[in-house]
Amino acid sequence: MIAQLRGLLAQVEADRCVIDVNGVGYLVQASSRTLAALPQPPELACVLVETVVREDAILLYGFAEASERSWFRLLTTVQGVGAKVALAILSVLPPPDLMAAIAAGDKTMLTRAGGVGARLAQRIVTELRDKCDGMPTGLPAGVAVSAATVAVPTPRSIAADAVLALSGLGFRRAEAQPVVERVIGRFEDNVDLDVVIRDALKELAR
Incomplete structure (x- = not known):
């Protein structure tokens, strides 16, 4: 292996x-x-x-981090969460936010990931809430994660993450930024990072 x-x-x-x-x-x-x-x-x-x-x-x-791999393994133990959905969740929620969202029972945060509906989000919360203790978060030692750490991503933070991802794919920040802002402008409150990156890639590839 x-x-x-x-x-x-x-x-x-x-x-x-x-x-x-x-x-x-x-x-x-x-x-x-x-x-x-x-x-x-x-x-x-x-x-x-x-x-x-x-x-x-x-x-x-x-x-990139051992904590993300550990959460991938845990997420895929939930019925209905395959590898693709697990990666979609981890694209939207890094381990500390994912742990906090599950602890808080925040289904809305989980449904921001592609392929996760309300029913699957509830199943994830129900099955993993008691399994989160001891899971790595990637945070420095001594930093605790609680439900209070959950923060709803703003369009601005999603835009920054999308531009960063596109820069990692080889696009210049100056050309990626306006495309990302235009894509986000098509959505209202519920905007997903994966969707923004996908749609922006389509535009940049033209």
């Missing part, structure tokens, strides 16, 4: 990247936050990996 990859970052897309390790290109799926944390191709990159073996494929999921 592959637990970590270190090599040249050959390519970055909206939800995956290719890492060249000694001439072998590994396709790694990842959250938008992990992809945004990667260097510019073709620089050296290192990601933690969760290997999923299926009858028809061997799939690799990459993470």
Whole structure:
């Protein structure tokens, strides 16, 4: 089983990247936050990996931090949460916010992730609320996470995250910023980071 990859970052897309390790290109799926944390191709990159073996494929999921990988593993224990949905959740909520949202029973925060409806959000809260103790958050030692730490992302913070992600994909900030703002302007209160990045990529690719 592959637990970590270190090599040249050959390519970055909206939800995956290719890492060249000694001439072998590994396709790694990842959250938008992990992809945004990667260097510019073709620089050296290192990601933690969760290997999923299926009858028809061997799939690799990459993470910039061990805490994100641990939460990915926990999320996928919930019925209805596959790898794609787990990555969508982690793209919207980093581990500290995810823990706090579950502790608070905040289904609205969870439904900001693509593929998560109210019923699935309730199932996640119900099944994981008692399993959060001891889960890593990536925060410095001694920093506690509580329901009070949950903050609803504002369009401004989502715009900043989207621009950061697009910059990680090789787009200049000056060209990405107006496109992101235009995409966000199409939405009202409920705007999802993954949707913003996806729609912005479509416009920038024209």
